[in-house]
Amino acid sequence: MWAYFIAGLMVISGAFGFGNAICLDLKNEIYNLKIQRKILFGIEREIVYLHRTMEEIFEIVSLKIERPYDHFLMSVSEQMKMRNGEGLWELWGKNIDILKAQVNCSKKVIDNLQQIGKVLGYEDDKAQIGAIKILQSEMDKMIEELEIQRSQKEKLIKTLSLLSGVFLLILFI
Numbered sequence: 001m002w003a004y005f006i007a008g009l010m011v012i013s014g015a016f017g018f019g020n021a022i023c024l025d026l027k028n029e030i031y032n033l034k035i036q037r038k039i040l041f042g043i044e045r046e047i048v049y050l051h052r053t054m055e056e057i058f059e060i061v062s063l064k065i066e067r068p069y070d071h072f073l074m075s076v077s078e079q080m081k082m083r084n085g086e087g088l089w090e091l092w093g094k095n096i097d098i099l100k101a102q103v104n105c106s107k108k109v110i111d112n113l114q115q116i117g118k119v120l121g122y123e124d125d126k127a128q129i130g131a132i133k134i135l136q137s138e139m140d141k142m143i144e145e146l147e148i149q150r151s152q153k154e155k156l157i158k159t160l161s162l163l164s165g166v167f168l169l170i171l172f173i
Contacts, residue, residue, distance in 0.1 A: 092117030
């Protein structure tokens with residue numbers, strides 16, 4: 001009898017854990033987008049108020065950002081200082097490929113990070129700031145939509161996973 005009870009609890013907890021894993025993917029995507037938003041804010045502040053070079057900006061912003069984005073920005077900064085003839089966009093793309101291996105995130109998050117690299121490629125400070133502001137507003141909308149989607153789906157996913165666990169328990173008994 002105890003074996004059935006323990007097996008039933010394991011099935012229910014496994015199904016519930018699967019539901020939580022699905023919800024964590026949405027939370028992870030929102031978290032990554034918020035860090036990218038923070039990166040944009042830091043870059044904008046450094047361009048507008050201090051007029052630093054991109055190498056300096058990436059280095060300074062990397063000190064204020066969580067992992068693994070801090071290593072990403074520091075790597076781009078160090079590679080720009082070496083002056084191997086590659087432009088910002090090429091260095092940014094190479095480092096995104098490295099970051100993909102370190103971070104489990106969706107295509108939307110990676111595409112957004114690539115978009116940040118394109119925005120930073122403008123020559124003029126005013127054009128960069130304008131493009132950054134547009135990208136920031138787009139990111140705010142994406143984050144808001146994902147948070148609404150998460151709150152709607154989270155309850156449904158957890159309830160369905162728990163009910164499927166109960167169904168499997170009844171099926172096994």
